[in-house]
Amino acid sequence: MAQKYFTVGWEQLHRDSKALAWRLMEHGPFKGVVAITRGGMIPATIVARELECRLLETISVVTYHEEAMGEPQVVKPPLAAGDGEGWLVIDDLVDTGTTARVVRGLLPRAHLATVYAKPAGKPLVDTFITEVSQDTWILFPWDTEAQFIPPIARTAGR
C-alpha cells in the first residue's frame, strides 16, 4: 500500500500531457499513437491532438486491481502497430515497469512515453514528464471526486 498520495486534477493532467507532447516533438513525426488502456487513453488523446496524429491504436494490459498488483495480462494486442517502428506508445504512468515491460515485448521498436514515472519503472520508458517517489500513489481524476473534509481543528483531537 502506498504511503503518500499525489492528487492530479483534470487541468494538471492536461498541462502535463501537453508538456509531454512538447518533449515528444523532437522524436517524431510518428505513424500513430498506441494508448495503453485504460489509463493511457486520455493522455494519448491529448498528445495525439497536439502532434496532429489521427491514427490511434490500443493495447490493453491488465496489471492492477485497485492498488493490488497481479500478473499482467494482455487483453487486447496492438494489431495495427507491427513491431512498433515509427509508433508512439503512451501510458499515464510507469510504476514497477511491469506493464511497460510487456508492451516493450510486443512493440520493441516503439517510442514509449508516460506522463508520470516512479523510480523503479523510469528506466523502461523513453520519455516522461514528472517523477514521484516509489511510495507515492498517484490519484488520477477519473479515480477521484471532490468531497467534504472536516476542519483541521475538528480532527486534531482538541
Ligand SMILES: O=P(O)(O)OC[C@H]1O[C@H](OP(=O)(O)OP(=O)(O)O)[C@H](O)[C@@H]1O
Ligand atoms: O508500471 P506498472 O507497475 O505496471 O504500473 C503502471 C500501470 O498500472 C496502471 O494500469 P492498470 O493495470 O491499473 O490498468 P488501467 O490503466 O486500466 O487502470 C497504470 O495505468 C499503468 O498502466
Ligand code: HPA
Ligand atoms: O500510483 C498509481 N496510481 C494509479 N494507478 C497506478 N497503477 C500503478 N501505480 C499507480
Ligand SMILES: [Mg+2]
Ligand atoms: Mg494502465
